[in-house]
Amino acid sequence: MKKSLFTILIFVLFSNFLWSKIIMQPYLQAVTDSSIAILVESDSPEPIEAKYSIASSSATQLTAKSQTYKVTDNSAKTYIHRIYLKNLASYSNYTYSVSDNTTKYQGKFITAPSDDSKDFTFAIMGDCRSQTKIHSKIADDIAQKEPNFSIYLGDLCFSPSYSAWKDEFFIPSELNLIANVPFANAIGNHEDSKPNTYAFTQSPDIANSEDLGYFDFYYGPIHFIILNTEVNISTNSKQYKFIKNALENSKGKFKIVAMHIPPYVAGGHGENGKLISISEKLFVPNKVDIVLAGDSHFYQHNLVNGIHHLIIAGGGAPLYTPKSKDYTLNSAKAYCYGIANYSNNALTLEVYDINNNLLDTIQIKK
Ligand SMILES: [Fe+2]
Incomplete structure (x- = not known):
């Protein structure tokens, strides 16, 4: 027995x-x-x-x-x-x-370089939800540029459901890309701060069991701060304290913040007062170089208080018509993605449309 x-x-x-x-x-x-x-x-x-x-x-x-x-x-x-x-x-x-x-x-x-002596490339893509044909082309275009890693700016799929993740984000061209190119995502309002988002993504802070969807990491000389605009970010919130602490103690030669909702935008969903306040109180005094955001589906380059606020939200969601404000340097109603290259203390960020036309170039030297 x-x-x-x-x-x-x-x-x-x-x-x-x-x-x-x-x-x-x-x-x-x-x-x-x-x-x-x-x-x-x-x-x-x-x-x-x-x-x-x-x-x-x-x-x-x-x-x-x-x-x-x-x-x-x-x-x-x-x-x-x-x-x-x-x-x-x-x-x-x-x-x-x-x-x-x-x-x-x-x-x-x-793997990432441990100092500022090595060249590398990273891709930027946002709002690839809803139109998989466009998302597929953008993913293929990014793969051709062979970046070392990618920053995604949220709204990866239309809803938090398992089927939306599978049908809209994990399409063959995206899987082909991310099998070889790790990405970090700033959570958007569509996938939202929900169970499937936390199941399908992982912050570099792997020792921290309390994953709240915001985190920071270093890649060579760049300090990336990835925010979650779908949870509390108000003054005195846990996330606000995290941003303050990360920026005030930053050892990055370059500081890049990525978040789904932009503080400054002309057209689309419009400016966000709460995030403008964070930009004024934390990003400006701590000398953030670039703020990357999505949500308003177009390309836009806004320069505010010395910070390049870029909206790279043309990954597939239906396009909006951009407008212009006094801080707007460049806009395009275009499906788009960014390719940034670091070399010899210079960061050069190029933005391309879906036909591989160059829409903009931004260079910061330190
Ligand atoms: Fe959005």
Whole structure:
């Protein structure tokens, strides 16, 4: 009797392992100079293993298992596993693979540089919801530019539902991009601060279990501060204190804030008084260089109190007609994305439309 129970137990454990199926191409988040997270959606809480190595034929292959997962709210539960690769070499090319019984998924990435001596490129894309054909073209265009990582500006899909994430954000061209290019997202009002957003995204602050959708990280000489305009950001809120603390203690040569809702905008949804107040009280005195935002679906460059406020919100959502204010330097009613390049103490940000016409160039030298 004991023996047969033991056999059943072994069978159940073994079959669970066998039946754990990866549902979607794994993708990357939370890159730093020594770590990255591979996110893998499966139908089971069983840990998932990744193999990885420095991209060289003679490199030793290492393995890492997922340590945590978050559950989506789909009717058939799915589990978004986090496989953290740690102790990586900075500014180095890696390859990785994740397999289940039937399919082997592969990708590659580069870790962040640990100082300001290395060149790198990053992409900027916002509001890719609702029109997947346009989103697909923008994702393909970004992939062709081979950025090291991307900053997304929210409204990745029309609603917080599992099907909206799957139908509008995790389309083949986007998965092809993010399998090799990690992204950080400033949460938008459409996906919202909801369970699927927290399941599908991961901040670089992987040790912090209290993920509130706002975080900061360094990439070479740039200090990125990613905000969540869908939770409390008023003076004396937890998020306001986080921004103040991050900026006042910043070691970044360049400071870039990314948020879905823009403080300053001419046309679209209009200015946001609460965010203008944060810009005046925190961004200006702490010398933020660039504020990246989405939400008003067009391209716009506003220069206010020495800060470049860029709206790069042409990732796919239906376009609005931009207007002009005294601070507006450039506007375009265009599907668009940004490509920023850092080299030798200079940050050059170019904005392209969907036909790869250059809409704007902004350069900041330090
Ligand atoms: Fe929005």
